Amino acid sequence: MNARNQLQRYNQPQKRRNLRRIIAVWLIFISLMMLISDRQQKSMLASGRLNADDLSSKVMGVLAYPIRGVETLFVNWKSRANAYHENILLKEEVIRLRGYENKAHDLEMRVRRFEEILDMETSTEIPARKIVARAVSESKGPFVHSALLNVGKNKSIRVGYAVMSIDGLYGHVVRVGRVSSRTLLLTDLNSRISVMSQRSQSRAILVGQNSDRPVLSYISADADWAVDDRVITSGDGGVLPRGFVIGTVVDMDNQEIGVKLFTQGHPVDWVWVVPYSPTQTPESDPIIETATTRKPQNGEQP
Amino acid sequence: MNEKESANSLVSFSWTLQGLAFGVVLSIMALMNLEIGRFHVEFIFLPLLVLYFWPVKASHSWSLICIFMLGIFHDIASNGPIGLWALVYLIVFVTLGGGLGGKAGFRKSLFWFILIQAGVIVCVYVIGYVVFAQSVNILQLLMNGVIVLCVFPLVFWFHIILGFANEDDGASVRGHI
Numbered sequence: 044m045n046a047r048n049q050l051q052r053y054n055q056p057q058k059r060r061n062l063r064r065i066i067a068v069w070l071i072f073i074s075l076m077m078l079i080s081d082r083q084q085k086s087m088l089a090s091g092r093l094n095a096d097d098l099s100s101k102v103m104g105v106l107a108y109p110i111r112g113v114e115t116l117f118v119n120w121k122s123r124a125n126a127y128h129e130n131i132l133l134k135e136e137v138i139r140l141r142g143y144e145n146k147a148h149d150l151e152m153r154v155r156r157f158e159e160i161l162d163m164e165t166s167t168e169i170p171a172r173k174i175v176a177r178a179v180s181e182s183k184g185p186f187v188h189s190a191l192l193n194v195g196k197n198k199s200i201r202v203g204y205a206v207m208s209i210d211g212l213y214g215h216v217v218r219v220g221r222v223s224s225r226t227l228l229l230t231d232l233n234s235r236i237s238v239m240s241q242r243s244q245s246r247a248i249l250v251g252q253n254s255d256r257p258v259l260s261y262i263s264a265d266a267d268w269a270v271d272d273r274v275i276t277s278g279d280g281g282v283l284p285r286g287f288v289i290g291t292v293v294d295m296d297n298q299e300i301g302v303k304l305f306t307q308g309h310p311v312d313w314v315w316v317v318p319y320s321p322t323q324t325p326e327s328d329p330i331i332e333t334a335t336t337r338k339p340q341n342g343e344q345p
Numbered sequence: 346m347n348e349k350e351s352a353n354s355l356v357s358f359s360w361t362l363q364g365l366a367f368g369v370v371l372s373i374m375a376l377m378n379l380e381i382g383r384f385h386v387e388f389i390f391l392p393l394l395v396l397y398f399w400p401v402k403a404s405h406s407w408s409l410i411c412i413f414m415l416g417i418f419h420d421i422a423s424n425g426p427i428g429l430w431a432l433v434y435l436i437v438f439v440t441l442g443g444g445l446g447g448k449a450g451f452r453k454s455l456f457w458f459i460l461i462q463a464g465v466i467v468c469v470y471v472i473g474y475v476v477f478a479q480s481v482n483i484l485q486l487l488m489n490g491v492i493v494l495c496v497f498p499l500v501f502w503f504h505i506i507l508g509f510a511n512e513d514d515g516a517s518v519r520g521h522i
Contacts, residue, residue: 063406070413071435077417077428078476095421102373114380180376182423184389185469185481189424191376225424232479254482255385310380 100223211305239277
């Protein structure tokens with residue numbers, strides 16, 4: 044009996060080592076399976092993600108104040124250093140824009156007149172109502188570019204709403220929690236936005252590449268894109284309204300058209316969430332009368 | 346299991362929880378970002394420091410479970426693919442055979458940490474290429490690595506203060522599950 048106890052005690056460290064190895068192998072296997080499953084199914088641990096977003100939005104809301112303070116310090120320092128030069132440039136720009144202002148007023152008047160004559164509505168689809176939010180954290184990791192907003196269902200945020208900064212379109216809402224929401228940035232690999240050139244109205248899809256510079260894709264052969272073209276949302280597909288400014292075309296090398304975002308290079312703190320209901324297809328929003336139920340009118344064959 | 350062994354198990358478990366708590370704090374701090382001019386400063390490798398300075402008195406088996414949970418927490422909080430950091434952290438911890446930072450001086454610790462970071466960058470790159478079929482921006486990862494190296498001395502000093510490196514009464518405890 045004594046010898047058996049001694050043997051058991053002798054074997055204990057080996058047993059423990061074996062147990063550790065088994066645990067390690069199992070956990071690595073589970074992690075790998077989760078990684079592969081998450082690639083296939085985006086809704087994995089969805090409730091866990093929502094709760095984590097709610098928690099981190101509160102914590103990051105507090106931490107964001109000193110962080111944004113440091114950022115502002117650098118921005119202010121740079122602005123002060125260039126103040127004299129910028130002042131001269133701004134004065135020149137104001138003089139240049141005065142002519143455009145008169146032209147814009149004239150065009151607005153003429154467009155309104157044409158609309159009245161044609162009895163049609165051609166105004167921008169951008170809704171007037173906006174929800175103010177704070178981007179408490181911005182994640183630009185190796186695989187995901189997203190931002191966490193401190194508003195959620197409590198402020199009637201919904202998936203698909205556009206998120207704007209003062210410079211331009213920032214992204215769109217992909218997940219909504221109770222008091223937080225997650226925004227997919229335009230630079231994210233999964234971001235696809237239908238856009239057009241403000242100059243030529245050529246269409247394309249803005250594709251994020253997990254880098255600072257998204258590119259234009261799905262461009263037709265006869266499309267007219269040029270460097271310095273302003274890129275705006277086209278509203279095609281009815282997912283986002285038409286007319287949100289995004290950035291400018293900066294390079295057209297190697298059959299790739301790179302876009303510099305207006306939101307790039309500035310610390311983004313306060314944003315607007317723009318409520319917008321995507322255009323519904325007739326199938327998803329049917330009226331009672333359909334082709335099969337419709338009764339023949341006078342003179343029509345059934 | 347006698348009373349002394351039970352007490353030792355409890356102590357080693359409490360050290361594991363301290364490591365986990367420290368890891369959660371660093372994971373939340375890793376969500377911070379700074380936009381300074383053209384540079385976007387991130388701290389995504391910050392939780393690696395807690396693996397490196399994992400308490401030497403902590404239970405090894407429980408540590409594995411806690412590190413897995415820490416990785417999942419980081420994945421969820423950073424909105425990344427679930428399982429990525431859990432996998433990377435586990436590989437690092439198993440490779441290290443537990444925390445290494447407490448067993449060496451500052452220079453040696455820094456050298457080994459640089460090597461581990463390089464390994465993690467390669468690991469993330471390979472996972473990105475194989476699982477996600479996308480090449481990760483290696484320059485961005487390298488820059489994040491350099492940023493975490495700047496924080497290294499602070500965490501090294503902090504882990505000594507917390508007693509994570511103290512092995513005095515750890516030898517008898519470490520072996521317990």
